[in-house]
Amino acid sequence: MASAHEAASGIRKWALSKNLMRPLPAAVEATFIVDVPAAEFPEDAEVIMRKVGIASISYNETDNIVNVHTKRRVTQKELTVIPAEIFGCNVVYAHGEIDELGQPPLENQGASYSVVTVAGKDHYCCGSSISPGNAASAGTLGALIRIGTEIFGITNNHVTGGCSHSPLGLPILAPGVLDVGAGGLYPFTLGLHKSVLNMVPGDGGNVDISQNTDAAIFSLIDETRVSSMQGDAYDTPIEVIDPTDGMVVEKVGRTTGHTTGKIVGRMLLPVGVSAAASNYEYRATVLFPRAYIVHGDGSAFSTNGDSGSLVVTKKIDGSYAAVGLLFAGGPDAKAPGNMMTLILPLRAILAKFNATLVGGHNVPPP
Structure with missing residues (x-):
């Protein structure tokens, strides 16, 4: 066979x-x-x-x-x-086909952000809403990472990087612009856009698509205002392992919150995804290699606005390890909620930034 x-x-x-x-x-x-x-x-x-x-x-x-x-x-x-x-x-x-990157998020199904209080001070959690200050959008703060001695936030390029068009130093807001409303958290500048990874359109004959991924980082204005907690579910793990078929996974995202699911397979070829950044009048198809498919447990694992979420797995000993960054999705008649999620392996993304995950940062005591 x-x-x-x-x-x-x-x-x-x-x-x-x-x-x-x-x-x-x-x-x-x-x-x-x-x-x-x-x-x-x-x-x-x-x-x-x-x-x-x-x-x-x-x-x-x-x-x-x-x-x-x-x-x-x-x-x-x-x-x-x-x-x-x-x-x-x-x-x-x-x-089922893959939806366009950069689509406006659906109405959030729960709170679009989480805040934890430690020693009397509030800290904005990973898994919460963020956006560039110049775009009516909202995506997800995936995690905190460390490069050298500095801590950064990480998410998708199409969330804060404007599909590689955001100018350096562009303010990144929390909550994202679409989630600012009366009676909610006052929006604040969480960080400043710093860098993106390769996201080059083309068919692979004219350009090198082998390094294409969907990730961006931003420096933090004030490290004390943010927590490595993933909502109120769990702290960001510092261990990273590779995704595998059949792996049970979890994530906390801006729209659907804390969800669980399973990796049901991997794309045979680089998957072509339409990417758009309307405020820069940009639209293109980008081929992403090594994408894995996740189906949710009883309902959709993610939807619009969850882009950038950190995907983790719980190991046999009960500890967590990070496996990927959620970046796309689309209809899938065989999936719970009729939606598939696509993730990219995290290990290669962190290696390109020469970064490690940050855990234990402004985390409430057990």
Whole structure:
């Protein structure tokens, strides 16, 4: 029996041979596709797949499953025609595509921010609402990180970096502009935009997409005003481990708060996501390699406004370890809440910033 990666590669090769998916440059294909023969689909199955369209392919090595994400829903009758198994691996056809980065967040389902009090002083928590001072938006403060002796905040590039267009020193507000309202927390300048990581649009033939990720950092105006607590759920862990298929994960975000879920697979190829920063009149498609898919536990793991959240897992000994940064999502008919979440591995992001996670910072005593 082939691995799920091999089966996914075989389906990709078949789809390319039938012009059902757009090819990437040969060097990019070779990086992510293993050397296997193209899968075989009967002619009537090809007709169905041409009608519903293929948005992307993902796979789960632990459960030996390949997910074919379709642009339109596959009917129960059509499921009896298209292959349910390829190279000995189960194939699931899930209707769903990735939403655009930078979309306005949905109305928050709970409090958009959390504050903890330590020794009589209030501290703004990770997992809370933030935005650039010049944008009517709101995303999530993922965590605090340390570079050298200085502490920074980390989130997505599309949350505070304006998709690489925010000027250095731009104020970062807490709560985010969209969450400022009568009777709420007075907005304050949490920090100043400092740096972003590579987020270059293009198909991989003209530019190097191998380093693309979605992360930005900002310096803190006053370290005493912020806490490493993730809402009121848990403190930010300082250990970082790699995401794996089947891993149970958690996050605290601006919109949906504290949620749990499971990593159900990883994208076979770099996933193309539309990115927008309307205040800079910017819009482009960016390819992100090494994205993992999370399904929520009984409901959606995240939605708009949760971008930037730190994704963690609880280990056997009860301690937490960080695994990723939440950056995108979209409809998924097979997921609870009909929404999938995409995360990027955190280890590589921190390495590029030469940073470590900060825990135990203005945390209430147990």
